[in-house]
Amino acid sequence: MQNFTFRNPTKILFGKGQIQELAKEIPAGQRVLITYGGGSVLRNGTMDQVRAALGHAVVSDFGGIEPNPCYETLMKAVQQARETGIEFLLAVGGGSVIDGTKFIAAAIPYVGEDPWDLVGKKAPVLQAVPFGTVLTLPATGSEMNSGAVITRKSLGAKLAFGSPLLFPRFSVLDPATTFSLPPRQIANGVVDAFVHTTEQYLTYPADAPLQDRFSEGILRTLIEVGPVTLREPQHYEARAALVWSATLALNGLIGAGVPQDWATHMIGHELTARFGLDHGQSLAVVLPALLTECLEAKRAKLLQYAERVWDLRSGDEALRVLQAIDSTRAFFESLGVKTRLKDYGIGAGDIAGLVAALEAHGMVRLGERQAVTLQVSRRILERAL
Amino acid sequence: MQNFTFRNPTKILFGKGQIQELAKEIPAGQRVLITYGGGSVLRNGTMDQVRAALGHAVVSDFGGIEPNPCYETLMKAVQQARETGIEFLLAVGGGSVIDGTKFIAAAIPYVGEDPWDLVGKKAPVLQAVPFGTVLTLPATGSEMNSGAVITRKSLGAKLAFGSPLLFPRFSVLDPATTFSLPPRQIANGVVDAFVHTTEQYLTYPADAPLQDRFSEGILRTLIEVGPVTLREPQHYEARAALVWSATLALNGLIGAGVPQDWATHMIGHELTARFGLDHGQSLAVVLPALLTECLEAKRAKLLQYAERVWDLRSGDEALRVLQAIDSTRAFFESLGVKTRLKDYGIGAGDIAGLVAALEAHGMVRLGERQAVTLQVSRRILERAL
Numbered sequence: 001m002q003n004f005t006f007r008n009p010t011k012i013l014f015g016k017g018q019i020q021e022l023a024k025e026i027p028a029g030q031r032v033l034i035t036y037g038g039g040s041v042l043r044n045g046t047m048d049q050v051r052a053a054l055g056h057a058v059v060s061d062f063g064g065i066e067p068n069p070c071y072e073t074l075m076k077a078v079q080q081a082r083e084t085g086i087e088f089l090l091a092v093g094g095g096s097v098i099d100g101t102k103f104i105a106a107a108i109p110y111v112g113e114d115p116w117d118l119v120g121k122k123a124p125v126l127q128a129v130p131f132g133t134v135l136t137l138p139a140t141g142s143e144m145n146s147g148a149v150i151t152r153k154s155l156g157a158k159l160a161f162g163s164p165l166l167f168p169r170f171s172v173l174d175p176a177t178t179f180s181l182p183p184r185q186i187a188n189g190v191v192d193a194f195v196h197t198t199e200q201y202l203t204y205p206a207d208a209p210l211q212d213r214f215s216e217g218i219l220r221t222l223i224e225v226g227p228v229t230l231r232e233p234q235h236y237e238a239r240a241a242l243v244w245s246a247t248l249a250l251n252g253l254i255g256a257g258v259p260q261d262w263a264t265h266m267i268g269h270e271l272t273a274r275f276g277l278d279h280g281q282s283l284a285v286v287l288p289a290l291l292t293e294c295l296e297a298k299r300a301k302l303l304q305y306a307e308r309v310w311d312l313r314s315g316d317e318a319l320r321v322l323q324a325i326d327s328t329r330a331f332f333e334s335l336g337v338k339t340r341l342k343d344y345g346i347g348a349g350d351i352a353g354l355v356a357a358l359e360a361h362g363m364v365r366l367g368e369r370q371a372v373t374l375q376v377s378r379r380i381l382e383r384a385l
Numbered sequence: 386m387q388n389f390t391f392r393n394p395t396k397i398l399f400g401k402g403q404i405q406e407l408a409k410e411i412p413a414g415q416r417v418l419i420t421y422g423g424g425s426v427l428r429n430g431t432m433d434q435v436r437a438a439l440g441h442a443v444v445s446d447f448g449g450i451e452p453n454p455c456y457e458t459l460m461k462a463v464q465q466a467r468e469t470g471i472e473f474l475l476a477v478g479g480g481s482v483i484d485g486t487k488f489i490a491a492a493i494p495y496v497g498e499d500p501w502d503l504v505g506k507k508a509p510v511l512q513a514v515p516f517g518t519v520l521t522l523p524a525t526g527s528e529m530n531s532g533a534v535i536t537r538k539s540l541g542a543k544l545a546f547g548s549p550l551l552f553p554r555f556s557v558l559d560p561a562t563t564f565s566l567p568p569r570q571i572a573n574g575v576v577d578a579f580v581h582t583t584e585q586y587l588t589y590p591a592d593a594p595l596q597d598r599f600s601e602g603i604l605r606t607l608i609e610v611g612p613v614t615l616r617e618p619q620h621y622e623a624r625a626a627l628v629w630s631a632t633l634a635l636n637g638l639i640g641a642g643v644p645q646d647w648a649t650h651m652i653g654h655e656l657t658a659r660f661g662l663d664h665g666q667s668l669a670v671v672l673p674a675l676l677t678e679c680l681e682a683k684r685a686k687l688l689q690y691a692e693r694v695w696d697l698r699s700g701d702e703a704l705r706v707l708q709a710i711d712s713t714r715a716f717f718e719s720l721g722v723k724t725r726l727k728d729y730g731i732g733a734g735d736i737a738g739l740v741a742a743l744e745a746h747g748m749v750r751l752g753e754r755q756a757v758t759l760q761v762s763r764r765i766l767e768r769a770l
Contacts, residue, residue: 001399001400001622001625001626001629002400003399003400003401003402003403004397004399004400005396005397005398005399006396006397006399007394007395007396007397008393008394009392009393009394010392011390011391011392012389012390012391012392012641013390014386014388014389014390014391014641014642015386015387015388015389015642016388017388018388207622207625207626208626209605209606209609209610209626210602210603210606210626210629210630210633213598213599213601213602213603213605213606214598214599214602216598216602217595217598217599217601217602218595218598220594220598221594221595221598224594225594237386237592240386240592241386241592241593241594241595244386244595244642245595248595253638256397256399257399257400257629
């Protein structure tokens with residue numbers, strides 16, 4: 001096991017009716033800014049529940065945070081918050097709203113010239129406005145971690161930043177608030193949680209048997225409940241298992257003490273930036289291709305994955321590894337998430353541009369051993385055609 | 386899944402050499418009291434490492450905290466800490482030292498007449514001196530939770546207490562500090578972590594598939610690394626996996642959202658209090674007997690346990706359940722921990738006294754459905770003969 005530091009202070013309030021507990025979690029009398037996205041939380045009743053729970057608290061709001069939250073939008077919230085002396089932020093939405101709120105939280109007290117430097121120049125986060133979340137989309141894990149991905153359209157940039165100061169103080173996870181999500185978002189969420197897990201698991205053996213077991217547990221749970229929750233959106237128990245799995249897939253626990261990959265995410269980001277694929281779609285395209293391309297380097301863990309996640313316990317080892325990759329692809333497809341570039345209208349002629357974008361963003365040595373060079377990324381994209 | 390609240394803010398510093406990071410974790414200039422036990426940390430060099438790491442910090446110490454830490458001893462530390470204006474406590478030891486330090490932390494600022502009321506009358510913990518730990522014995526999980534078990538000899542009482550204010554600020558887990566432990570303590574630690582897990586797992590199905598997978602992951606890891614770490618005490622990787630498993634077995638995560646049992650612990654406490662069995666020994670005696678006695682109520686989870694933890698996937702279901710219980714007993718015995726009352730010189734004539742002690746301590750309806758009455762406890766003890 002590698003040495004590690006782990007700390008995750010976010011308080012989770014999980015289950016039916018937990019939104020009612022909100023007022024106890026926000027210091028009394030503070031000026032609260034509620035942040036949200038496209039308005040689905042207004043339509044599905046979640047915002048009504050939030051406002052009812054907050055009662056007479058001094059509350060204002062800021063809507064319109066988009067998927068892949070943009071600096072340009074978020075800076076409007078920063079300005080509003082500064083002007084009105086906001087003391088606490090409450091993100092009501094999915095990963096994009098929460099990621100965006102993390103940027104807002106760090107940007108409000110930022111003393112430099114342009115808060116973009118927190119992202120673009122990795123300027124340190126020295127303080128942040130405290131915030132909580134009401135999660136409405138199981139996928140990114142942002143509700144229990146301290147990282148965020150922010151897009152700046154004018155620069156064509158989609159970059160990650162984070163700080164120990166950016167853990168939510170609390171997150172309310174009521175699976176019922178996610179019942180009204182369209183199937184495409186649920187399917188993407190299952191893929192996202194799945195690939196968050198494989199990024200921290202499908203690398204090389206590192207004598208971390210418990211982390212492996214936990215990762216395998218998340219993957220098996222997603223395989224088990226993913227189809228159920230897609231077919232029966234109001235099946236509380238299946239949705240609850242998905243929500244908790246997605247949170248634990250990226251709260252730091254399964255990645256503590258083990259090597260991590262993240263090449264699938266980095267290559268996927270370019271697909272989203274250039275061709276507008278949903279984040280989950282981009283991962284579903286890249287992962288099977290990457291596992292095939294990097295099969296030798298990942299062989300030992302792929303074999304373990306075949307055995308423990310897909311119950312492929314006998315027969316030729318090389319075949320089992322390939323079957324496990326095929327099973328992964330078939331699982332994504334069974335959720336309705338396409339796994340080939342051509343399914344999204346992307347062809348061989350587009351690959352050079354994607355590789356150039358990776359190069360422009362410094363993604364020239366990816367993966368757990370920094371062995372995914374631009375050449376390897378190109379081969380991965382070719383395998384994904 | 387049941388509704389739950391989960392929060393665990395303890396920072397973990399895991400791995401070789403992490404004691405060196407201590408000074409960064411304690412606010413500069415604070416008066417620190419180091420607490421420890423019987424002196425093994427003096428003999429094995431851990432305390433030297435701690436003092437070297439703390440450098441010129443103002444440090445005093447208090448040794449002699451015993452296994453099953455006693456109010457009588459701990460109050461001496463409280464007095465010393467009050468007299469010297471201690472601002473931070475640093476527990477260097479195993480679960481007993483850490484549990485004892487939690488009591489000291491809560492007792493120092495306690496304004497009532499007798500800090501025992503925190504334990505005996507469950508007086509609320511309104512403040513606590515901050516503390517960190519350097520763990521030297523993998524077993525109890527106290528290094529990453531907010532509970533403690535305190536004994537008061539004059540009352541013959543061994544009782545639990547806790548508070549969200551009693552999470553360690555940090556815990557240093559360097560597996561190498563545990564290399565010099567005697568085999569008996571390691572074996573007890575494996576059993577303790579194992580039974581912490583079964584208390585939160587072997588109950589009844591509660592639609593919590595991820596928690597089940599995590600529990601099964603801890604159990605399988607303990608079965609895998611337990612014998613290795615006992616046979617090769619200096620095998621870093623095996624010891625590291627044991628340490629991390631023991632921590633995660635009782636940090637709140639696997640128990641979030643599921644029913645919990647704890648009858649094995651409650652009955653075991655009486656064996657320790659009356660006959661001086663090690664905590665781990667008491668659990669090894671009670672668990673197999675309890676599982677056999679409560680077989681019908683626990684059947685569904687026992688079958689799952691048989692399949693997923695012991696790979697008993699085929700054949701008669703009733704037989705598989707019994708085989709799983711037998712395998713549990715055989716595992717404990719293989720570690721050198723005896724599983725029968727007679728192995729500790731306890732006979733049928735002692736059972737009435739044990740049942741009377743349970744009654745005196747209010748342990749009259751134990752288990753996940755409060756179905757373990759005194760009569761059931763008696764039958765469990767009879768099965769354990």
